[in-house]
Amino acid sequence: MSGRSLALGQYYAAKSPLHALDPRVKLFLSLTIVTALFFVDNLAVLVGAAFLVPVLASVAKVPFKWVLKGVRPLVFILFFTFLIHLFLTEGATLFAIGPLRATGEGLLKGIFYSTRLILVILFSSFITLTTSPVQLADAIESILSPLKVIRFPAHEIALMMTIALRFIPTLLTEAETIMKAQKGRGANFDSGNILKRARSFIPLLIPLFISAFRRADELALAMEARGYAGGSGRTRLHSLKITPRDVAWLFLGLLIIFSVVGLSWRL
Amino acid sequence: MSINLNAASFSYLRPKGRVIKAILPTTLSIQPGEFVAVVGANGSGKSTLAKLLNGLLLPTNGEVLIDGHNTKDADNKIFAPRQVGLVFQNPDNQLTATIVEDDVAFGPENLGIPPEEIRARVDRALKTVGMTEFKDKDPHNLSAGQRQKIAVAGILAMEPKYLVMDEPTSMLDPVGRRDILETLSELRQKSSIGIVYITHIIEEIVEADRILVMTEGKITAIGAPREILTDESLMEMASLYVTRPTELARRLAKKGVPVSKDLITVEEVVKELCSLK
Numbered sequence: 001m002s003g004r005s006l007a008l009g010q011y012y013a014a015k016s017p018l019h020a021l022d023p024r025v026k027l028f029l030s031l032t033i034v035t036a037l038f039f040v041d042n043l044a045v046l047v048g049a050a051f052l053v054p055v056l057a058s059v060a061k062v063p064f065k066w067v068l069k070g071v072r073p074l075v076f077i078l079f080f081t082f083l084i085h086l087f088l089t090e091g092a093t094l095f096a097i098g099p100l101r102a103t104g105e106g107l108l109k110g111i112f113y114s115t116r117l118i119l120v121i122l123f124s125s126f127i128t129l130t131t132s133p134v135q136l137a138d139a140i141e142s143i144l145s146p147l148k149v150i151r152f153p154a155h156e157i158a159l160m161m162t163i164a165l166r167f168i169p170t171l172l173t174e175a176e177t178i179m180k181a182q183k184g185r186g187a188n189f190d191s192g193n194i195l196k197r198a199r200s201f202i203p204l205l206i207p208l209f210i211s212a213f214r215r216a217d218e219l220a221l222a223m224e225a226r227g228y229a230g231g232s233g234r235t236r237l238h239s240l241k242i243t244p245r246d247v248a249w250l251f252l253g254l255l256i257i258f259s260v261v262g263l264s265w266r267l
Numbered sequence: 268m269s270i271n272l273n274a275a276s277f278s279y280l281r282p283k284g285r286v287i288k289a290i291l292p293t294t295l296s297i298q299p300g301e302f303v304a305v306v307g308a309n310g311s312g313k314s315t316l317a318k319l320l321n322g323l324l325l326p327t328n329g330e331v332l333i334d335g336h337n338t339k340d341a342d343n344k345i346f347a348p349r350q351v352g353l354v355f356q357n358p359d360n361q362l363t364a365t366i367v368e369d370d371v372a373f374g375p376e377n378l379g380i381p382p383e384e385i386r387a388r389v390d391r392a393l394k395t396v397g398m399t400e401f402k403d404k405d406p407h408n409l410s411a412g413q414r415q416k417i418a419v420a421g422i423l424a425m426e427p428k429y430l431v432m433d434e435p436t437s438m439l440d441p442v443g444r445r446d447i448l449e450t451l452s453e454l455r456q457k458s459s460i461g462i463v464y465i466t467h468i469i470e471e472i473v474e475a476d477r478i479l480v481m482t483e484g485k486i487t488a489i490g491a492p493r494e495i496l497t498d499e500s501l502m503e504m505a506s507l508y509v510t511r512p513t514e515l516a517r518r519l520a521k522k523g524v525p526v527s528k529d530l531i532t533v534e535e536v537v538k539e540l541c542s543l544k
């Protein structure tokens with residue numbers, strides 16, 4: 001339960017063109033990529049697009065292994081997707097397990113859909129891999145800021161996001177400590193039926209909640225002591241500005257995406 | 268230029284109209300460049316005093332003036348934290364960002380300082396606390412002592428004239444504690460920032476300019492370290508312990524060894540003993 005197991009596309013600090021790219025452009029591009037992937041209906045093109053992942057990783061100066069780590073928490077879902085297609089598609093039987101029939105068409109479809117899913121995960125993980133959470137929150141604030149006219153709390157939402165991200169590992173570590181302490185006193189978290197197990201978490205959750213509220217209280221005080229008085233009048237260390245380089249990358253990205261989709265339709 | 272408490276007092280209001288007097292009327296002046304230590308038992312009002320000094324709490328009676336500006340004036344809501352920085356006990360509960368430099372920038376950002384100036388201040392502050400090489404790191408992966416240094420940097424980046432620290436070492440291991448103290452003494456040498464340092468570890472404050480002793484909401488004594496730390500009855504009344512060098516000197520004197528009873532540091536005791544022959 002340590003903070004590290006949360007590594008789903010965790011930020012990897014480096015100096016690369018992708019890190020320098022405006023986070024709003026990154027968000028837009030990866031949204032386009034994910035949409036585009038759903039328009040690709042050709043397995044060969046999909047496999048070809050997969051080769052772009054290591055290329056992107058090397059441009060981003062993120063170790064390829066680190067990128068792949070993002071898929072690990074989702075292996076079960078991937079496997080499940082594959083099995084569903086394998087067994088539930090009509091066609092010529094490959095083999096059978098009891099009443100379940102695996103088909104050749106199912107095998108192809110399974111491979112296709114799980115590859116697509118892997119690519120969606122990998123490509124979108126580049127956002128969080130190359131953008132610090134604060135920058136990401138800034139981007140979201142900036143995208144939502146037109147809504148401020150109708151009193152939508154864009155700044156507050158972005159700040160809440162940043163602070164939540166900041167406290168997740170702290171609270172996880174604390175949960176671990178409390179769990180060990182309770183285990184030391186004979187608590188049992190991993191046996192019994194679901195109801196029993198859920199109940200055994202109450203002595204973990206109550207102290208965790210109390211501590212979280214105390215932390216929130218202290219944090220509010222510390223923020224006030226650091227001059228925080230709402231979003232208006234604040235400046236930013238990294239203020240977002242679209243540069244000609246961002247525009248160039250945007251067009252390059254769109255060009256690659258549309259060529260891949262176009263290719264898949266041509267074939 | 269100084270922080271002045273003019274007959275300032277503070278009471279917490281409890282539900283059912285019960286009142287807890289946390290600070291009794293007091294008059295006190297803190298100069299820039301000064302190192303004032305505050306000691307006292309738990310619940311003696313040290314944290315309340317700290318919050319009065321930077322306008323987080325406003326005095327119930329009397330007034331607190333920061334360089335002549337009353338913390339009660341509405342215009343000074345940002346002025347007070349800008350002039351008087353406050354570092355809290357738990358480093359975990361004062362950091363706001365997942366990247367060191369983003370956190371250090373939080374204060375200056377609130378003050379509306381232009382980005383290039385924030386950049387310069389963040390770099391300077393991180394250099395002062397010796398954490399430049401960690402500026403891209405996640406504070407969660409640093410030690411508690413390092414996190415506390417980041418918290419100090421976050422305050423220094425606001426460039427306050429006074430720095431109030433509320434038991435900044437009490438949650439740290441000995442290494443982290445020494446780290447913070449070294450940063451502090453360097454800061455005292457290099458700048459003219461006025462420091463109010465709250466602690467319950469007497470060894471940390473033998474070099475203070477003044478020590479302020481609090482008991483049950485009252486400032487019961489103010490004086491030079493030697494004067495305060497060797498005053499047996501005062502220390503006992505405030506439930507404070509005597510440092511080991513003082514204790515040693517006292518025991519030796521009791522046994523008839525001709526040493527002064529007013530020693531407070533190890534060096535002094537060593538010197539005194541070596542001159543005995």
Ligand SMILES: Nc1ncnc2c1ncn2[C@@H]1O[C@H](COP(=O)(O)OP(=O)(O)O)[C@@H](O)[C@H]1O
Nearest residue numbers: 279287289307308309310311312313314315316
């Ligand atoms: N938010 C609060 N509400 C009510 N009483 C408080 C509050 N904070 C502190 N006190 C009371 O004020 C007194 C002084 O507390 P504090 O300034 O925190 O002391 P110290 O920092 O020396 O331990 C204590 O009796 C404490 O119970």
Ligand SMILES: [Mg+2]
Nearest residue numbers: 313314315433
């Ligand atoms: Mg306190």
